[in-house]
Amino acid sequence: DTAVSQTPKYLVTQMGNDKSIKCEQNLGHDTMYWYKQDSKKFLKIMFSYNNKELIINETVPNRFSPKSPDKAHLNLHINSLELGDSAVYFCASSQNPGGETQYFGPGTRLLVL
Amino acid sequence: DAKTTQPPSMDCAEGRAANLPCNHSTISGNEYVYWYRQIHSQGPQYIIHGLKNNETNEMASLIITEDRKSSTLILPHATLRDTAVYYCIVREPAGNKLTFGGGTRVLVKP
Numbered sequence: 366d367t368a369v370s371q372t373p374k375y376l377v378t379q380m381g382n383d384k385s386i387k388c389e390q391n392l393g394h395d396t397m398y399w400y401k402q403d404s405k406k407f408l409k410i411m412f413s414y415n416n417k418e419l420i421i422n423e424t425v426p427n428r429f430s431p432k433s434p435d436k437a438h439l440n441l442h443i444n445s446l447e448l449g450d451s452a453v454y455f456c457a458s459s460q461n462p463g464g465e466t467q468y469f470g471p472g473t474r475l476l477v478l
Numbered sequence: 479d480a481k482t483t484q485p486p487s488m489d490c491a492e493g494r495a496a497n498l499p500c501n502h503s504t505i506s507g508n509e510y511v512y513w514y515r516q517i518h519s520q521g522p523q524y525i526i527h528g529l530k531n532n533e534t535n536e537m538a539s540l541i542i543t544e545d546r547k548s549s550t551l552i553l554p555h556a557t558l559r560d561t562a563v564y565y566c567i568v569r570e571p572a573g574n575k576l577t578f579g580g581g582t583r584v585l586v587k588p
Binding site: 369398406407408409410413421455457465466467468469470471472 | 516519520521522523524527563565575576577578580
């Protein structure tokens with residue numbers, strides 16, 4: 366069983382479109398995260414939710430809106446996609462906000478044309 | 479969180495030990511040292527973490543200097559599947575975000 370899963374794995378879309386990426390974890394964790402890895406391979410945190418509440422919101426354009434319908438799911442909706450949004454987006458989870466280990470999903474490769 | 483410095487790349491022979499250094503000279507007393515790795519096209523994977531004492535698990539050993547300003551991750555018998563980017567991260571115990579730097583790209587050669 367996959368601990369942290371993401372869909373889709375690949376996403377190719379046109380500039381200006383709106384798209385969503387979904388993440389699910391079956392580890393029973395309370396905390397989930399979204400990270401972005403750009404073309405230079407730097408990984409940066411975007412958001413974190415604990416028990417469906419937003420606890421980290423880094424400097425991210427408000428075109429990005431996370432939604433956590435329940436503890437096991439954290440989705441990322443992106444409006445008006447731009448070329449610079451092309452990246453790999455990783456979801457992660459941990460037992461709690463200070464959890465020692467974060468478990469990462471396989472990533473969603475987004476390409477905006 | 480304190481900043482870390484790692485060499486950008488290193489090679490290692492298969493079957494030999496790989497010693498990956500990390501400098502974190504501004505680490506504060508309650509910050510932990512974490513190591514993650516990212517194999518090509520996969521999500522990062524937790525390896526090990528420690529505060530002061532040396533730590534060992536089934537994947538690796540972590541040696542932290544007495545002044546805690548540097549540490550070394552040791553992969554005891556590197557295999558080709560250990561080829562990855564290895565990230566050294568310093569983190570507060572209550573901090574819930576991981577700040578990734580550039581990491582060390584390790585290439586294990588046959």
